Amino acid sequence: MSDRLSPQNLDAAFGHLSGQALIEALVVHGPLQGRTALVSSFGAESVVLLHMVAKANPAIPVLFLDTLVHFPATLAYKAELVARLGLRDVRDARPDMRYLARLDPEGRLHQDDPNMCCHIRKVETLDEALHPFAAWITGRKRFQNDLRRKLRTVEPDENGRRIKINPLADWTVEALESYRLEHDLPAHPLVARNYASIGCAPCTRPVAPGEDPRAGRWAGRGKTECGIHLPLPEGPRPTSEEGCLI
Numbered sequence: 313m314s315d316r317l318s319p320q321n322l323d324a325a326f327g328h329l330s331g332q333a334l335i336e337a338l339v340v341h342g343p344l345q346g347r348t349a350l351v352s353s354f355g356a357e358s359v360v361l362l363h364m365v366a367k368a369n370p371a372i373p374v375l376f377l378d379t380l381v382h383f384p385a386t387l388a389y390k391a392e393l394v395a396r397l398g399l400r401d402v403r404d405a406r407p408d409m410r411y412l413a414r415l416d417p418e419g420r421l422h423q424d425d426p427n428m429c430c431h432i433r434k435v436e437t438l439d440e441a442l443h444p445f446a447a448w449i450t451g452r453k454r455f456q457n458d459l460r461r462k463l464r465t466v467e468p469d470e471n472g473r474r475i476k477i478n479p480l481a482d483w484t485v486e487a488l489e490s491y492r493l494e495h496d497l498p499a500h501p502l503v504a505r506n507y508a509s510i511g512c513a514p515c516t517r518p519v520a521p522g523e524d525p526r527a528g529r530w531a532g533r534g535k536t537e538c539g540i541h542l543p544l545p546e547g548p549r550p551t552s553e554e555g556c557l558i
Contacts, residue, residue, distance in 0.1 A: 317343055317446075319475050323466035332364040334465065334479045335449065340369045344475065347446040349373040349403075351438065351540075354390040355510040356525075359497045360488050361451045361480060366397035375441050375448075377540075378404045379433040380412075381422070381512045385501045392498065405441035407433045422514045426530055430538040433512070438540050447475035453483055485525075511538065 326338045339348045350365050352358050352374055365372050376390060394402050412432055415421060421429040442448055454463050463481045468474075480488070492499065502510055506518035508525035517528045529535075 317475070319464075319466055319468040322475065323464055327465040330465070330482055331479050332368055334477065335364055335368045338466070338477060339372065339447075339449070344447045344477075348449060348477070349375050349442065349445045349447075350449040351375045351377070351442075352451065353377070353511065354386055354393060354500075356500050356503050356508060357453075357480075357488055358451060359393060359499070360483075360491050361449070362393055362397055362399070363491075363495055363497055364479065365449070366399055370398045371400045373401045373403060373445075374399055375438070376402060376404050377434050377437055377441075378406045379437075379512050380406065381433070381514055383502060383510065383513045383516075386510060389498075389500050396498075403441065405437045407437045422512070426515060426533055426535060434538050434540050442474060445474065447477060449477045449479065451480055452478050453480050453488075455484060 322338065322343070326334060326342070329337055338344050350361065350372055352362055354362075354376060362374070365374070390402075393399070415432060416429065421432070448469075452463055454461050463478055465478055465481050467476050467478070469476050491497075500507070500510060506520075507516065507528060508519045508523075509529050510516055511529055515530050517531055519525065519528045
């Protein structure tokens with residue numbers, strides 16, 4: 313990676329921008345043109361960033377991690393948004409089925425070892441899907457949890473392989489909802505049922521009033537991240553939750 317394209321220099325040059333302005337300056341007309349994908353879960357807050365990308369350039373690739381255990385409502389919402397926003401290059405990334413069948417033959421891995429389940433269905437799948445790209449856009453925000461509180465607008469990914477762009481890093485819940493309403497964008501259907509953060513169906517529940525928005529993810533597991541925003545582990549694949557970084 314050249315000095316000009318280092319995350320530090322890109323953050324210094326573009327980090328003052330936010331939202332669609334950042335996407336247009338850095339990805340559509342700037343140094344990462346043609347080298348960047350948006351990774352979207354088509355979850356509770358995804359429509360704002362998807363709308364920004366569609367307005368900036370609907371041909372920007374969008375990667376969706378099809379874990380094969382999503383809510384049917386998420387898959388229907390994804391189809392609705394792709395059609396409505398005119399996204400031209402949405403790619404479904406799926407786990408290796410032979411590997412999945414060997415390690416999760418009964419579909420219980422999310423209960424027995426949720427970190428390994430996330431690793432197979434998300435971490436390794438995304439790493440493979442990102443091979444053609446130098447950078448990727450995420451929907452992370454600083455308000456979401458303590459790990460994200462110091463999130464930079466442009467940063468290296470955890471393994472130093474690519475650049476991560478966080479156009480909504482400084483956005484608030486109120487700003488997201490205001491944007492959605494202003495542009496008449498549909499909400500994920502599960503939001504009305506108190507799902508504040510939506511992932512795979514077996515590991516997501518509604519949140520109670522006053523709970524952290526991500527409290528419904530892996531509830532009771534002491535786990536707050538699926539692993540795609542943590543370093544890939546070195547050495548043998550992890551096999552237990554205890555001491556596991558993923």
